[in-house]
Amino acid sequence: MKKFINEPENLEAEVTRGLVLSQPGILRQLPDSNVIVRQKLKTDRVSVVFGCGSGHEPAPSGFVGYGMLDAGIPGKIFSSPTPDMILKGIKEVQNQAGVLCLIANYTGDVLNFRMAMDLAQMENIPVESVIIADDVATLKNKSVGRRGLAGVVLVMKIAGAEAELGSDLYRVKEIAEWAASGLRTIGVASRPCVIPADGDPSFELGEQEMEIGMGLHGEPGVLRCNMMGARETVQQMLEMILLDCNYEKSEVVVLINGLGGTPPMELYAVNECVHQYLQEQDIVIHDTMIGNYMTSMEMGGFSISLMRLDPHLKALYDAAAVTPIIRR
Amino acid sequence: MKKFINEPENLEAEVTRGLVLSQPGILRQLPDSNVIVRQKLKTDRVSVVFGCGSGHEPAPSGFVGYGMLDAGIPGKIFSSPTPDMILKGIKEVQNQAGVLCLIANYTGDVLNFRMAMDLAQMENIPVESVIIADDVATLKNKSVGRRGLAGVVLVMKIAGAEAELGSDLYRVKEIAEWAASGLRTIGVASRPCVIPADGDPSFELGEQEMEIGMGLHGEPGVLRCNMMGARETVQQMLEMILLDCNYEKSEVVVLINGLGGTPPMELYAVNECVHQYLQEQDIVIHDTMIGNYMTSMEMGGFSISLMRLDPHLKALYDAAAVTPIIRR
Numbered sequence: 001m002k003k004f005i006n007e008p009e010n011l012e013a014e015v016t017r018g019l020v021l022s023q024p025g026i027l028r029q030l031p032d033s034n035v036i037v038r039q040k041l042k043t044d045r046v047s048v049v050f051g052c053g054s055g056h057e058p059a060p061s062g063f064v065g066y067g068m069l070d071a072g073i074p075g076k077i078f079s080s081p082t083p084d085m086i087l088k089g090i091k092e093v094q095n096q097a098g099v100l101c102l103i104a105n106y107t108g109d110v111l112n113f114r115m116a117m118d119l120a121q122m123e124n125i126p127v128e129s130v131i132i133a134d135d136v137a138t139l140k141n142k143s144v145g146r147r148g149l150a151g152v153v154l155v156m157k158i159a160g161a162e163a164e165l166g167s168d169l170y171r172v173k174e175i176a177e178w179a180a181s182g183l184r185t186i187g188v189a190s191r192p193c194v195i196p197a198d199g200d201p202s203f204e205l206g207e208q209e210m211e212i213g214m215g216l217h218g219e220p221g222v223l224r225c226n227m228m229g230a231r232e233t234v235q236q237m238l239e240m241i242l243l244d245c246n247y248e249k250s251e252v253v254v255l256i257n258g259l260g261g262t263p264p265m266e267l268y269a270v271n272e273c274v275h276q277y278l279q280e281q282d283i284v285i286h287d288t289m290i291g292n293y294m295t296s297m298e299m300g301g302f303s304i305s306l307m308r309l310d311p312h313l314k315a316l317y318d319a320a321a322v323t324p325i326i327r328r
Numbered sequence: 329m330k331k332f333i334n335e336p337e338n339l340e341a342e343v344t345r346g347l348v349l350s351q352p353g354i355l356r357q358l359p360d361s362n363v364i365v366r367q368k369l370k371t372d373r374v375s376v377v378f379g380c381g382s383g384h385e386p387a388p389s390g391f392v393g394y395g396m397l398d399a400g401i402p403g404k405i406f407s408s409p410t411p412d413m414i415l416k417g418i419k420e421v422q423n424q425a426g427v428l429c430l431i432a433n434y435t436g437d438v439l440n441f442r443m444a445m446d447l448a449q450m451e452n453i454p455v456e457s458v459i460i461a462d463d464v465a466t467l468k469n470k471s472v473g474r475r476g477l478a479g480v481v482l483v484m485k486i487a488g489a490e491a492e493l494g495s496d497l498y499r500v501k502e503i504a505e506w507a508a509s510g511l512r513t514i515g516v517a518s519r520p521c522v523i524p525a526d527g528d529p530s531f532e533l534g535e536q537e538m539e540i541g542m543g544l545h546g547e548p549g550v551l552r553c554n555m556m557g558a559r560e561t562v563q564q565m566l567e568m569i570l571l572d573c574n575y576e577k578s579e580v581v582v583l584i585n586g587l588g589g590t591p592p593m594e595l596y597a598v599n600e601c602v603h604q605y606l607q608e609q610d611i612v613i614h615d616t617m618i619g620n621y622m623t624s625m626e627m628g629g630f631s632i633s634l635m636r637l638d639p640h641l642k643a644l645y646d647a648a649a650v651t652p653i654i655r656r
Contacts, residue, residue, distance in 0.1 A: 001555070004597065014600050017600045022599055023616075057593040227329070229332075231334050233332055262626065263588030263620065264623060265382070268343045270332050275346075295593070300330060302332065
């Protein structure tokens with residue numbers, strides 16, 4: 001297995017410590033856990049937390065800091081964080097203003113967050129949640145709904161900025177839901193990652209194949225085909241987004257998220273195609289984020305997210321943030 | 329070839345436009361070229377420029393902006409920028425305060441920069457250069473000297489910050505040379521990248537092999553061996569750095585640079601090992617940068633750089649910067 005790691009069974013802990021060591025002024029690790037919180041917790045404002053499986057670094061904890069998350073709660077590789085760890089994070093950051101949990105829409109994540117929130121409420125902690133389901137490749141009518149993909153990062157930015165304004169819990173929840181309602185993502189994968197515990201690839205793809213719509217854990221997509229050029233790939237992907245949500249004449253943020261094994265060169269080439277296509281559709285781009293924000297270890301591929309802005313969302317998106325990954 | 333690109337012959341231009349489109353407030357592309365300069369050029373301070381082959385994105389132009397570079401000049405894939413493009417960059421950013429060229433030590437880069445600087449001097453543009461040769465894996469006594477690796481990014485930060493202070497050309501050059509004198513880097517590779525023009529891998533490595541000391545273009549390293557864990561790999565690499573330069577009791581910046589195909593998870597795991605090892609050696613870490621700063625397209629692997637700080641270098645390192653990649 002060609003990974004620069006140590007024993008797979010300690011990987012999540014090592015990754016957590018490695019991240020905290022890189023930004024000790026911003027991050028603090030809770031004892032006996034991989035939960036990371038802000039060094040300087042707010043005491044009078046709504047707290048925002050997010051958790052997801054390990055293997056998606058820098059998510060969740062690379063976005064902990066001023067203007068974004070108060071706590072990042074990782075699970076084991078590609079597994080939801082456990083209810084006790086989520087509760088640990090909630091209890092550490094809670095104050096009388098309450099806690100908003102952002103949840104990427106996966107069955108395990110939703111169940112575990114709900115359980116932790118029930119336990120928090122029994123301790124009289126005001127807690128609310130917003131479920132993010134931005135993946136247009138998942139059918140709407142499936143009972144579990146759509147998956148949460150890299151667009152979650154944009155909702156963290158919005159919710160964190162609204163919380164910094166001193167808004168109450170219901171307002172922060174409302175604005176996060178509003179941002180999520182105008183958020184769509186589609187992914188494409190070209191190479192699997194290797195699961196550290198067993199050394200197996202996360203999925204199989206032919207030598208020349210790619211798959212549009214594949215999920216962050218190798219969940220099936222909607223179109224498996226031979227590798228296409230960046231322009232054609234982007235066109236296929238954006239067509240799926242625009243069929244699902246009308247962004248015409250809207251102002252949007254574009255997030256081009258590398259899955260871990262796809263380098264900046266390709267993401268920049270993709271970005272030119274995204275800009276060209278959106279301009280032809282009369283969609284105005286306020287800002288573009290390009291990089292590894294929510295990866296699948298070393299998986300090849302990327303996702304494109306669009307988030308609609310209104311003047312208030314734009315101000316929140318532009319607001320200051322000081323996290324390991326996003327700084328404004 | 330599993331790359332999300334269009335025609336290989338237009339790749340450098342597409343990548344340049346994709347980067348500029350992502351940060352139109354910071355970057356401006358010069359007509360008929362892939363040279364990128366700051367949107368708001370300084371008119372009374374020393375300008376700092378850097379150029380290198382394409383394929384190393386976000387270098388060179390991801391570091392253009394306040395507090396770092398005034399111009400980024402890419403060549404073709406893995407090829408030095410041509411003298412006419414370097415001259416174009418120099419002429420665009422020059423003012424009476426002069427221009428400092430940072431050059432990674434490769435024969436082609438040094439020759440082409442020297443030619444461009446000669447031409448600039450004939451036009452009465454004050455121009456100086458600093459050659460950065462941070463790779464401890466290259467033998468000191470080879471006639472061409474050591475290669476320049478990702479440590480160049482740290483010298484950009486130092487030189488750019490000194491230039492923002494309003495120092496004269498000789499002072500900016502002196503401080504960049506001083507920073508470079510305490511800078512060492514060592515790389516390791518686990519997977520080759522594919523050269524777009526011919527679809528060939530940049531080098532061959534066995535299924536289970538890695539190579540310590542390999543260069544950014546697949547130049548031979550010093551130790552080819554079976555994949556080791558992160559701890560052992562880091563120990564081997566740091567031993568080579570510390571044999572070459574004594575950092576004991578020094579304060580340093582650590583840069584862990586992904587080569588493009590190695591995800592944040594592994595870089596964080598590596599970082600914990602780096603911190604543990606340096607602490608044992610009585611070396612104080614002021615700050616740690618982790619990410620894709622100077623890649624080799626999708627090559628697997630990473631490099632570790634250490635740069636010694638004194639109080640002035642520390643202030644320059646910490647000073648504000650507003651570029652697509654580095655923000656303070």
